[in-house]
Amino acid sequence: MLINAAIIILGFWAPWIEPWHIGRRISLLEWLALELSRTGIASFSTGTTALLILASLIAAKAVLFRVWGAAYLGPTTVNSGSMVAGEVMADGPYRYMRNPLYIGLLCMVIALAFLMPVTGAAFALILITAFSIRLTLGEEAFLTAKIGEPYAAYLHAVPRFIPRFRGAPVPAGTKPQWLRAFVAELTPIGVLVAIIVYARNYDPQLTGRIILIFFGASLVVRAFLPRVNVNPEPMK
Numbered sequence: 001m002l003i004n005a006a007i008i009i010l011g012f013w014a015p016w017i018e019p020w021h022i023g024r025r026i027s028l029l030e031w032l033a034l035e036l037s038r039t040g041i042a043s044f045s046t047g048t049t050a051l052l053i054l055a056s057l058i059a060a061k062a063v064l065f066r067v068w069g070a071a072y073l074g075p076t077t078v079n080s081g082s083m084v085a086g087e088v089m090a091d092g093p094y095r096y097m098r099n100p101l102y103i104g105l106l107c108m109v110i111a112l113a114f115l116m117p118v119t120g121a122a123f124a125l126i127l128i129t130a131f132s133i134r135l136t137l138g139e140e141a142f143l144t145a146k147i148g149e150p151y152a153a154y155l156h157a158v159p160r161f162i163p164r165f166r167g168a169p170v171p172a173g174t175k176p177q178w179l180r181a182f183v184a185e186l187t188p189i190g191v192l193v194a195i196i197v198y199a200r201n202y203d204p205q206l207t208g209r210i211i212l213i214f215f216g217a218s219l220v221v222r223a224f225l226p227r228v229n230v231n232p233e234p235m236k
Helices: 002-013 028-038 044-073 100-113 118-147 149-157 178-184 186-201 204-224
Strands: none
Touching: 002 100, 002 118, 028 044, 028 118, 044 100, 044 178, 044 186, 100 118, 100 186, 118 149, 178 186, 178 204, 186 204
16 A cells, blocks of 8 residues: 555656656646647647546546445455455455456556656556556465465456456355445545546645545554454455
């Protein structure tokens, strides 16, 4: 979590712009809107509005995947600093894809990238994607070794990132922990709120404060979550 936060902060900061002249201090949102205007596809104002709607939808998708995944996996497993091996989780979003939480993380970073400088957005997206893939492959190897054939069958039945709804495994009846999941996943919720607020007043400082408040609240909540997980399933 802290590594992801550091990457996102560097994406917004983009300290290489002034000393090394790599990119300009213009947000990806503005750059895309200017390109849409330059090519005659849409005016700058219309393009900006459309892009903010797109960013909001992507942020909402991040909330969906993060909260849905955490509700079934259990917030303490999601926030564990080490890999956890238990029974194969094939409930909720894990019936359709193996890594909804990583998809949610990527959606959150994509939404935030609209507000970053262009080079910062590229930096954050590349590193978060690479880091998520590396973690995914490591977890799969770990869980295959720990769980064996049941997990191998799950790997064969459920795709890694792209949802597949046909032929999904039969649900095992795990009860979701919705309230705990919402409380634990305050960061993507804060990103969604911040982008909606930004779309109304175009105030980057207020947007940044909202994200920091939700992120800080998330850290506090996670610190007080019980360390014993109710659903010790493996997939994160």
